Amino acid sequence: MTITLRGLPAAPGIGLGMIFVYQATELDMEGLPPPSGRHASDPNQEWSRFLEAQAAVDAELMQLSESLDSVAEDIFSIHRLILQDKTLTENVRQAIHNDRADAVIATKQVIRDMAKVFRALDDDYFASRAADILDIGRRLLTQLGAVPPQTQLAQLPPHAILISEDLTPSDVTQLPPKIAGIGLAFSAPTAHSSILARSLGLPLVCGIGMELMAIDAGRPAIIDGHQGRLLIDPTEEDIRVYGDARRQRLQRQAFAAAHAHEAAITRDGIHIPVYANANTEEDVYARREQGADGIGLLRTEYLFQERNAPPIVESETALYRRLAADMDDQPLTIRALDVGGDKFMAYASPQVEANPFLGQRGSRFLLARPELLRDQFRAILRAAQDLSANAVIRFMLPMISTVRELEEVRRLLTEVQVEENGGDAGGGGGATIEIGVLVEVPAAALLAERLARWVDFFSVGTNDLAQYTLASDRTNSAVAALADPLHPAVLQLIARTAYAAKVFDIPISLCGEIAGDVSAVPLLLGLGITELSAPLPTVPRIKQTIRECDMIQCRQLAESALRCNDADDVRALLAIGVA
């Protein structure tokens, strides 16, 4: 009899294997020797032992944060801060000096109490920080010689489905590179262990509940990180279905990766450029490995987020120059500084608004602070000067909702061009500069024909377009599911925008999260999208999917989707189309 346990999907993937139970018992008080035997003879000596252990762990964490990727770097630099936290240190000191505990007992007690306090918090995000505290505690105790280094986790076999109440980030980094998956009784998709599992490609289901811990080791199981399920004692049929799904997924990934650097051309010969979305300078350089044909969305907010003042034109120019030099004539699409909504910066923020998503966002804000727009465009023009005429830099304007806004922005940009080129608006050599609109407000999609004649390209931002079309805040979990980019109402707007792009013969890209969903690719092409800009890791698979598309079938699929009643119907349609 198969038992299906449900939890929260925290890292995608499917794993077939056998249950391994991990009990993190190191910090249980049962593990402590009787208090009488452990009274510290010399508090000062115990205190020094603690400080030495603290310094050693700090060195360990520093090394970890440098040797792993940026996700881990972020996590372990925060662990260092917790390690040196004055509350933690002071409580250990008191336990040693006042309660005469030795360094080991003092550390165990303080860590355990603190983890307990955090576990009891009612907000999941803050409660799941308990795992971070226990992680640091275990490192301290290992240094103090009280806990053997973790060997159990590092020796798990590839078919292991690891189940545990919770896992610390260190636990996850200890895992061998290939295990089948992880199931956790507690934790949340926002916990550091989940973030790490995603970056390692390990399927993870969390928040299953304590019934998980009643499962015996050694039972066969399937973990489904897409739907948040753990199947214990699966049937032959379950194993076959999940096994096939998993194999196909892996085969397709390997095949796509092998062909990532080839152009994505549909069966009937239409070339669809696939770009990558980038948040950082490194992302722009990393596009090569994934075979991206350029950058379809560079979010410039991140490039200067550490700053308290607007970037100076010179430093911004230098950055764009470095990026543009790496592009080899592939297009680099730079989104104009996009603040407001849920994005704010120290030096550029609208007034506090009751409805920031309906407030002074994107181009609306830039029109109120034109010096920010002017400086950014000036930097782009200067960076473009060094490049050949084959190079293309695209400047993309977010949150345009009226033709007048676009006219005003274009007038400002022309003024900057005239200033830079000594009276000539046409440009003084260098790369081709293209100006485009990020279509993310229904009004812009509905009036796409009026906007099209003012721009060189369109790009559809489906995340915001969906939330505005369905009037549902995508950051509010109670209604976020409504903001589905596959809703037929959103598809109607995309089709309309694509039609305008076709009439005016300009490219139309799509840069929402849906561009990274392989099942949606045939539909998007059928709606008239001519370029896609997807999250970096998905680029090879998107390209491979395009190669399997036929435009006539894509258009038929789009016509059917536009007639659907809701997003679920569209998904059902896509499921048939892909299979």
Add this chain to the structure above:
Amino acid sequence: MSQSESIQVPLGGVQSSPDSPPAAASAWTEVTINHPLGLHLRKGKDVVQAANQFKAEITAQNLSRHSPVVDAKSILQLMQLQARQGHTIRLSAAGEDAEAALATLSALFEHRCYDVSDAP
């Protein structure tokens, strides 16, 4: 859990209470959390690092949650505020640079700084 439970847990650190006599100068202010993720770990790290640059004793209390008063120089205590977007935080400082500390910290708490939850 009851709120009082977390006050009693011996976390040390919380030395100042509203009743403790002001050292040299004391001041307080109330700020609203604007960040969509609330006062999360990374943001907390910035607050702790800024707070530690001041001599004044700085405390924070989440009025929206009736939280205990915590030490703003400790990340572990700050996280216990469970501060989410829209919550009101009372910041108090006592010491010679109390005013300056409050100015810096209220900007950080209120601050609407960037996060990677972004998508077009």
